Amino acid sequence: MSSNDETPGTSENPLREELPEEVRTKAPEAAPVPGAERAEQEPAGPAGPTGRQRLVNGLWPPRVSRAQLIVALLLFGLGFGLAVQVASNSDSDGALRGARQEDLVRILDELDDRTQRLEEEKQGLEDQRTELENSSDQAEEARKQTVEKEKQLGILAGTVAAQGPGITLTIDDGKGTVEADMLLDAVQELRAAGAEAIQVNGVRIVAGTYLTDVSGGVAVDGNKISSPYRFKVIGKPQDLEPALNIPGGVVQTLEKEQATVTVERSDKIVVDALRPAEQPDYARSSSQ
Amino acid sequence: MIAVLGLVVGVVAGLLVRPEVPAMVEPYLPIAVVAALDAVFGGLRAMLDGIFDDKVFVVSFLSNVVVAALIVFLGDKLGVGAQLSTGVVVVLGIRIFSNAAAIRRHVFRA
Numbered sequence: 001m002s003s004n005d006e007t008p009g010t011s012e013n014p015l016r017e018e019l020p021e022e023v024r025t026k027a028p029e030a031a032p033v034p035g036a037e038r039a040e041q042e043p044a045g046p047a048g049p050t051g052r053q054r055l056v057n058g059l060w061p062p063r064v065s066r067a068q069l070i071v072a073l074l075l076f077g078l079g080f081g082l083a084v085q086v087a088s089n090s091d092s093d094g095a096l097r098g099a100r101q102e103d104l105v106r107i108l109d110e111l112d113d114r115t116q117r118l119e120e121e122k123q124g125l126e127d128q129r130t131e132l133e134n135s136s137d138q139a140e141e142a143r144k145q146t147v148e149k150e151k152q153l154g155i156l157a158g159t160v161a162a163q164g165p166g167i168t169l170t171i172d173d174g175k176g177t178v179e180a181d182m183l184l185d186a187v188q189e190l191r192a193a194g195a196e197a198i199q200v201n202g203v204r205i206v207a208g209t210y211l212t213d214v215s216g217g218v219a220v221d222g223n224k225i226s227s228p229y230r231f232k233v234i235g236k237p238q239d240l241e242p243a244l245n246i247p248g249g250v251v252q253t254l255e256k257e258q259a260t261v262t263v264e265r266s267d268k269i270v271v272d273a274l275r276p277a278e279q280p281d282y283a284r285s286s287s288q
Numbered sequence: 289m290i291a292v293l294g295l296v297v298g299v300v301a302g303l304l305v306r307p308e309v310p311a312m313v314e315p316y317l318p319i320a321v322v323a324a325l326d327a328v329f330g331g332l333r334a335m336l337d338g339i340f341d342d343k344v345f346v347v348s349f350l351s352n353v354v355v356a357a358l359i360v361f362l363g364d365k366l367g368v369g370a371q372l373s374t375g376v377v378v379v380l381g382i383r384i385f386s387n388a389a390a391i392r393r394h395v396f397r398a
Binding site for chain 2: 050054055058059063064067068069070071072073074075077078079080081082083084085087088100102103
């Protein structure tokens with residue numbers, strides 16, 4: 001090889017040697033067969049050795065010639081480029097790597113559109129969520145208020161227990177002279193003074209409570225109670241006590257009947273007698 | 289034989305080395321590879337026909353590659369790169385098919 005590289009003339013030699021050799025092998029056989037096969041194929045490629053034989057000849061035995069080396073170099077480049085291209089195409093981002101500029105712009109536009117659509121969808125869903133949260137908050141608030149209202153109304157209707165400041169009014173009727181109307185007077189006086197919840201001897205007194213005289217005592221809503229009558233009243237004690245004690249008022253009237261009346265203020269009165277909540281048969285709320 | 293070895297070594301080297309393709313060359317490499325394939329099939333056919341000449345092969349190989357890359361480059365500049373490269377691939381594909389048909393006739397006589 002080194003001798004071949006010294007001058008261009010010598011480097012030409014292997015080529016010159018090889019080509020005639022190939023031509024020589026073809027030439028003798030080209031002469032005897034001038035016929036159909038030759039016409040069929042290339043004019044310069046005589047019919048002698050078939051293409052298959054030439055292929056085998058070219059492949060084996062291997063010959064190191066300049067032509068072979070140059071072709072090998074070019075084919076090396078081809079194989080290299082092929083492999084590199086295939087490898088880069090089969091990368092994970094190969095789809096984008098090989099894409100042209102306009103394709104990339106289009107893909108980017110599509111992505112932008114999609115992002116926008118998803119953003120709008122997200123916005124809508126968030127709005128919906130806020131709305132639902134608000135409405136559930138409102139419902140919760142309304143429910144709380146309803147419960148509160150129910151408790152307040154329950155105190156008035158006597159369906160729930162109540163506690164708070166108030167007084168205890170005890171009427172000890174040793175001689176049996178106290179009658180229902182006197183107790184009713186006491187109850188009215190207490191109501192007028194702002195009593196909010198009243199019970200007497202374990203019976204809740206509400207708006208519809210009635211008192212009747214029975215032998216040996218008084219019946220409250222049909223429940224017989226007897227002396228001593230112990231009223232538990234929730235209200236402002238400073239209002240309730242004077243209301244009972246005014247001259248000519250409840251206390252004096254009862255004491256005239258020989259009854260012993262005591263009024264005690266207390267910070268904590270518990271009214272725990274209950275009445276059943278009754279559903280009206282015919283009346284319905286007209287609100288809503 | 290040496291040529292075939294060169295091809296095999298090139299493929300193996302490309303797979304093993306996995307070089308990063310420069311961004312400038314990137315759009316032209318696939319077209320160049322197809323053009324080179326066309327030249328190789330033409331050369332193979334010529335060899336089977338007995339008219340193979342290494343000088344012709346080298347020149348046609350290089351000019352094929354250069355012209356294909358040039359066409360793609362021009363197409364990119366004109367804004368019709370995608371269409372032009374499709375056209376180049378179609379033309380080269382037709383040539384490869386006709387060359388492959390000739391080779392097949394030689395090798396299988398059919």
